[in-house]
Amino acid sequence: MKQKIPVTVLSGYLGAGKTTLLNHLLSNKQNLKIGVLVNDMSEINIDAQLVEQGGLKRTDEKLIQLENGCICCTLREDLIVEIDKLADLDIDYILVESTGISEPIPVAQSFTLQEDVLGIDLSAKTRLDTMVTVVDAGSFWHDYQSGETLLDRQQEAVEEDEREISDLLLDQIEFADVILLNKIDQLVQEEVNQLYSLLHTLNPDAAIHQTTYGKISPDLVLDTNTFSFEKASQSAGWVKELNHEHIPETEEYGIASFVYRNRRPFHPERWMNWLEQWPKEVVRSKGFFWLASRPNTSGLLSQAGQSLTLEAAGPWVAAYSEEDQKQLRAEDSELDSRWHPVFGDRMTEIVFIGIKMNEEKIMHELDLCLLTDEEIKQDFTALEDPLPAFV
Numbered sequence: 001m002k003q004k005i006p007v008t009v010l011s012g013y014l015g016a017g018k019t020t021l022l023n024h025l026l027s028n029k030q031n032l033k034i035g036v037l038v039n040d041m042s043e044i045n046i047d048a049q050l051v052e053q054g055g056l057k058r059t060d061e062k063l064i065q066l067e068n069g070c071i072c073c074t075l076r077e078d079l080i081v082e083i084d085k086l087a088d089l090d091i092d093y094i095l096v097e098s099t100g101i102s103e104p105i106p107v108a109q110s111f112t113l114q115e116d117v118l119g120i121d122l123s124a125k126t127r128l129d130t131m132v133t134v135v136d137a138g139s140f141w142h143d144y145q146s147g148e149t150l151l152d153r154q155q156e157a158v159e160e161d162e163r164e165i166s167d168l169l170l171d172q173i174e175f176a177d178v179i180l181l182n183k184i185d186q187l188v189q190e191e192v193n194q195l196y197s198l199l200h201t202l203n204p205d206a207a208i209h210q211t212t213y214g215k216i217s218p219d220l221v222l223d224t225n226t227f228s229f230e231k232a233s234q235s236a237g238w239v240k241e242l243n244h245e246h247i248p249e250t251e252e253y254g255i256a257s258f259v260y261r262n263r264r265p266f267h268p269e270r271w272m273n274w275l276e277q278w279p280k281e282v283v284r285s286k287g288f289f290w291l292a293s294r295p296n297t298s299g300l301l302s303q304a305g306q307s308l309t310l311e312a313a314g315p316w317v318a319a320y321s322e323e324d325q326k327q328l329r330a331e332d333s334e335l336d337s338r339w340h341p342v343f344g345d346r347m348t349e350i351v352f353i354g355i356k357m358n359e360e361k362i363m364h365e366l367d368l369c370l371l372t373d374e375e376i377k378q379d380f381t382a383l384e385d386p387l388p389a390f391v
């Protein structure tokens with residue numbers, strides 16, 4: 001049986017340098033026969049000749065453009081179909097350049113879902129080897145702090161695409177096995193170092209390389225054997241912090257992270273006021289919170305640059321029937337160990353990652369958002385709640 005063909009996926013925002021990297025890899029691939037999949041959302045300037053030199057016979061089949069320019073939803077289907085075709089060719093490796101606005105998880109899932117989708121099981125023929133994210137060092141801060149959506153920039157994948165650019169950049173960074181901090185020629189070394197430290201804090205498991213024009217040794221991005229869905233989903237810095245794996249601070253650049261934990265609920269109005277004056281030094285924040293007025297549902301806060309979302313993260317176990325609570329606690333020792341005699345599993349745990357944050361001040365301000373000793377004795381679930389409904 002033919003061995004599974006390893007696949008490297010290149011992600012990164014528009015113009016970060018994915019195509020430049022792809023061409024560099026094709027020029028330096030030595031004896032590897034590489035099949036390439038790009039999509040036609042942006043202009044394609046892949047040097048087709050380079051693919052031909054790789055021993056593929058018909059360029060058409062090697063350089064497959066996805067018909068539908070959107071990888072995040074419908075294109076996943078196309079991806080599966082086109083990769084399936086590539087995998088039947090005489091090639092050793094597949095390189096996929098996803099569009100600058102694609103989310104990495106659906107792409108990864110197309111390879112890892114072990115079931116027939118459209119009558120194809122990609123996981124039987126291919127093996128997702130490496131997720132590479134190219135970060136544009138020169139425009140990272142501009143894009144991240146812009147507060148713009150893809151719609152504002154007319155880069156939407158579907159009509160009304162309200163995804164914030166900062167959220168997309170973070171998804172791509174947090175899910176990567178390898179991050180290329182590209183275009184470092186556009187910054188001074190001090191700025192590069194700071195960005196490098198930040199990327200490391202956002203994704204401590206990723207290998208990070210500094211590049212210009214995607215010039216990197218191919219063995220650092222091809223056949224690295226680093227992708228695993230489990231690992232990729234757990235590699236974000238905020239996940240590690242929540243799991244008590246503190247990320248060492250890089251004091252030189254003031255990049256740090258900490259967790260705010262408390263077993264009292266937030267007062268809705270005070271919490272909302274605080275959210276409205278979000279500290280600018282916080283670059284990334286994510287975690288769960290307990291809102292006094294919503295005793296049944298845990299809230300999930302996610303902030304990336306200027307984008308802040310609050311959504312429901314599921315019911316608190318403490319809102320279940322006594323019988324269900326008992327059973328769940330018996331099945332889950334971790335849940336049982338943090339069970340509070342009155343409040344059960346309700347609590348707040350939020351990770352903050354940022355640059356030169358005033359941890360003490362943030363902690364203190366958050367403490368002031370909690371219910372007071374007086375308030376906690378009242379029926380706090382009836383408190384006025386100006387926050388939007390959870391999505």
Ligand SMILES: Nc1nc2c(ncn2[C@@H]2O[C@H](COP(=O)(O)OP(=O)(O)OP(=O)(O)O)[C@@H](O)[C@H]2O)c(=O)[nH]1
Binds near residue numbers: 013017021043212
């Ligand atoms: N200064 C500088 N420019 C670079 C570097 N790498 C790529 N570029 C330029 O950046 C521009 C965009 O590069 P591409 O490789 O097309 O970027 P891309 O990510 O494929 O872009 P899309 O396909 O539009 O998403 C091109 O003009 C490249 O020549 C670099 O390291 N430094």
